[in-house]
Amino acid sequence: MVKKEETTEKIILQAAREVFVEKGMDGARMQEIADRAKINKALLHYYFRSKDKLFDAVFEEIFSQVTPRIGNALEEDFNIERLLRMFIDLYADMLIKNPFIPQFILSEIYRNPERIRERIINKLGIQNFIPIMLEKLKEELNINHDPRHFLVSVISLIVFPYAGKPLIKMVLFKDDERAYNDFLIERKEFSYNMIINYINTQKNKA
Amino acid sequence: MVKKEETTEKIILQAAREVFVEKGMDGARMQEIADRAKINKALLHYYFRSKDKLFDAVFEEIFSQVTPRIGNALEEDFNIERLLRMFIDLYADMLIKNPFIPQFILSEIYRNPERIRERIINKLGIQNFIPIMLEKLKEELNINHDPRHFLVSVISLIVFPYAGKPLIKMVLFKDDERAYNDFLIERKEFSYNMIINYINTQKNKA
DNA sequence: GTCTATATGGCGATAGAC
DNA sequence: GTCTATCGCCATATAGAC
Numbered sequence: 001m002v003k004k005e006e007t008t009e010k011i012i013l014q015a016a017r018e019v020f021v022e023k024g025m026d027g028a029r030m031q032e033i034a035d036r037a038k039i040n041k042a043l044l045h046y047y048f049r050s051k052d053k054l055f056d057a058v059f060e061e062i063f064s065q066v067t068p069r070i071g072n073a074l075e076e077d078f079n080i081e082r083l084l085r086m087f088i089d090l091y092a093d094m095l096i097k098n099p100f101i102p103q104f105i106l107s108e109i110y111r112n113p114e115r116i117r118e119r120i121i122n123k124l125g126i127q128n129f130i131p132i133m134l135e136k137l138k139e140e141l142n143i144n145h146d147p148r149h150f151l152v153s154v155i156s157l158i159v160f161p162y163a164g165k166p167l168i169k170m171v172l173f174k175d176d177e178r179a180y181n182d183f184l185i186e187r188k189e190f191s192y193n194m195i196i197n198y199i200n201t202q203k204n205k206a
Numbered sequence: 207m208v209k210k211e212e213t214t215e216k217i218i219l220q221a222a223r224e225v226f227v228e229k230g231m232d233g234a235r236m237q238e239i240a241d242r243a244k245i246n247k248a249l250l251h252y253y254f255r256s257k258d259k260l261f262d263a264v265f266e267e268i269f270s271q272v273t274p275r276i277g278n279a280l281e282e283d284f285n286i287e288r289l290l291r292m293f294i295d296l297y298a299d300m301l302i303k304n305p306f307i308p309q310f311i312l313s314e315i316y317r318n319p320e321r322i323r324e325r326i327i328n329k330l331g332i333q334n335f336i337p338i339m340l341e342k343l344k345e346e347l348n349i350n351h352d353p354r355h356f357l358v359s360v361i362s363l364i365v366f367p368y369a370g371k372p373l374i375k376m377v378l379f380k381d382d383e384r385a386y387n388d389f390l391i392e393r394k395e396f397s398y399n400m401i402i403n404y405i406n407t408q409k410n411k412a
Numbered sequence: 413g414t415c416t417a418t419a420t421g422g423c424g425a426t427a428g429a430c
Numbered sequence: 431g432t433c434t435a436t437c438g439c440c441a442t443a444t445a446g447a448c
Binding site for chain 3: 237247255
């Protein structure tokens with residue numbers, strides 16, 4: 001394991017990440033980022049020129065974490081159970097380590113879609129693999145409805161418990177952080193089973 | 207149909223609602239609210255004293271829309287299909303009319319749980335009906351896992367497509383607002399079927 | 413590269429006339 | 431109740447010494 005270099009730039013990015021995640025673009029303060037990085041406010045501008053550009057760098061870094069390539073799996077033989085297993089493992093594990101990501105990304109896109117549109121489109125290289133995936137889903141699942149319903153359902157089941165964490169934790173878990181985290185870990189298998197369940201009943205209809 | 211009174215207070219609340227929903231507490235500007243209400247900034251303070259209190263009033267109003275009583279249904283005979291139908295109808299219809307609500311509420315709770323905790327606890331009167339509901343769910347569904355997994359799944363399937371609207375619309379619908387709205391309307395039945403599907407397979411296991 | 417000091421503008425809030 | 435004018439603060443950003 002290589003120890004990361006502790007350059008000033010890295011330290012700033014880390015501090016900025018924490019503050020932006022917690023407060024959002026509008027609520028974050030350059031002073032607080034500087035304090036947390038234990039440097040002076042002016043230095044932030046020396047490295048990143050503006051709050052906007054600093055935020056962009058942070059968003060870029062965080063958004064990268066949600067766009068690993070599952071695209072490749074599509075090129076091999078398309079086995080939906082295997083793909084689903086991979087998909088859930090990949091994202092559930094990432095979310096357990098970074099539970100704040102959904103709310104952060106969804107909020108910031110909601111507040112400022114313009115800023116973010118370009119970099120999302122680029123990152124995802126969408127035009128290629130999504131239509132292929134949807135087509136294959138439709139074949140494999142033996143459904144005659146829009147396969148995006150299935151895809152959105154899978155994502156909902158995985159992601160929403162993180163996006164809605166503060167509210168769900170409050171209402172259903174009496175604000176017990178520990179209990180809710182255990183619940184989220186359990187959920188990995190629950191989601192998988194629920195979806196497999198759906199897939200099987202669809203196949204049996206044939 | 208009774209025409210609502212157009213009192214100044216109502217006009218302010220409406221303008222504030224629009225701006226807070228669009229920009230969030232931190233991003234909203236009193237000046238913009240005043241402009242949209244076509245009044246002067248000072249008048250906002252005359253009616254609501256501070257931005258904080260104005261926000262609270264708006265949040266209260268919006269949060270009320272998600273807390274209609276389904277509790278009563280529990281007191282009659284507990285039929286899970288009927289209850290689910292009611293639940294989905296109630297919330298799906300409300301969301302089709304107010305698609306911004308999930309993202310607004312989740313963001314603001316995420317950014318400032320303290321402000322909101324009390325009024326949520328009060329509104330929901332949680333201590334009573336949720337444990338009862340969970341207990342009955344467990345019996346009815348013939349499951350041995352935590353029934354909150356089921357409940358969270360239902361909510362996820364209904365709510366996430368709204369919470370994640372800007373991103374999903376961008377990635378899966380090429381930003382076609384109309385197409386996505388149609389998708390959301392279709393989804394009402396899709397969610398219902400997916401859940402009923404799950405319930406039936408659980409019952410058949412018995 | 414890193415700091416102190418300061419410019420510049422915008423924001424929430426209030427005073428006070430009408 | 432509604433307005434104009436203004437206060438006081440705090441945020442981003444820059445100038446310039448070291």
